[in-house]
Amino acid sequence: MNKAQLIHNIRQKKSFLCVGLDPDINRIPIKDGTPAQRILAFNKAVIDATRPYCVAYKPNTAFYEMYGSEGWQALEETVAYIGDDHFIIADAKRGDIGNTSKKYAAAFFESLDADAVTVAPYMGSDSVMPFLGHTDKWVVLLGLTSNQGSNDFQMQRLSSGKFLYEEVLQTASRWGTPENMMFVIGATHPESFGDIRKILPDHFLLVPGIGSQGGDFEAVCKYGMNADVGLLINVSRGILYPPNDGDWVGAIRGEAKRYRDKMAQVL
């Protein structure tokens, strides 16, 4: 999916919601079958319930890999089930030397046919470049993540005075364009969005950390939006595991709709 199509979908649905597909076997209400079967059945129910309210899905590869090749098959079937109308982000946090990143790009863009893959920046340019240059495929590079550990290295001051994550955003934004790169910026750092928009005025930002991690939705929208909307706000656990009175599908649908309604107001 290209940028114009993504923006079109956002405007049409009045939503910039990304639903994170992190199926935790200990929390999913489907109890019959193998773990991989239960994951796939749960995902299909989640996708059916949330389709109208979101523009993107983000399966997190860890939750599939832990069930080995059967888990990976559930990932493949999940991506196929989503189809072409939603932007699909393989949340894989990959990145390796050039000849290896090229294989990861084949894994996620050809074998799995996701639209985007999350990539870690630590190994630098030649670990990221092989993911670029695939038509209508995207790198979503880690910038400033939502977790506590983001303070350990990302918030280190460089001798230039910049934070490491600022250097990453600035340097890496030159490797691609706003048509093939996005950046992960956690909602738990709402105070940083203004400065980040000075570095990245035109890029989409993938924003985790709303929901279970306690990020501030309003502040993220206020300081993070640009003329193209420019945000994909991800919610995983906050949508997948709502309190419910037995009608868990209805509860999931209700949560997704609630986020969409908040987004429609902002748009």
Next chain:
Amino acid sequence: MNKAQLIHNIRQKKSFLCVGLDPDINRIPIKDGTPAQRILAFNKAVIDATRPYCVAYKPNTAFYEMYGSEGWQALEETVAYIGDDHFIIADAKRGDIGNTSKKYAAAFFESLDADAVTVAPYMGSDSVMPFLGHTDKWVVLLGLTSNQGSNDFQMQRLSSGKFLYEEVLQTASRWGTPENMMFVIGATHPESFGDIRKILPDHFLLVPGIGSQGGDFEAVCKYGMNADVGLLINVSRGILYPPNDGDWVGAIRGEAKRYRDKMAQVL
């Protein structure tokens, strides 16, 4: 496998060679079957040929994931075929927020039953900690990698005067112990091994970059070894794809033995 067992194996075999299992379908000489079948047959031949000369194997997950669930199954069967006598490093470069890293730990230590997994440090402590605390299982954290892109961020000077990678080594070495953590240090930076040993006197270092990437074997041994040997030198393409006159298994065996003989001399 614990540290004492690893050191025992190194002393007994007079080898600290790790064979990287990066089966590239365009280069492997087995032509019959599906990609996953060809990969598995090639890996088995490589393992049979190199078993006596190495102490570790390092399958690189990208080369398997690019064939989806079938590729992942070839990875599982490869790990099972290696067995318990060799140290198995899943070269996966994972790392995510805590609840996700916990799932990756389950994927690589329980489902796949590798001894170690490579982890990227960018997301900080809570992205690494869930991999620690599994008995006789190891994190191999990226420190200073072998690729050109290691200059982009790892070699950035912090305001403290340290390089970023030095800060990573120093900080992360406090998260675990030399009994459950190793660090990746590329052989393409031989001049750095002396300084790195001041920060990490007791840790094992996993050293890629010898062979195809042109790292300096003698310098790495001279400046990198410690009282426990403390090095696992990885060779992937340099062993998997040697020039051969048709006897490719013999050529692979010959390359592995050549590295072992060089190591026996140093020991």
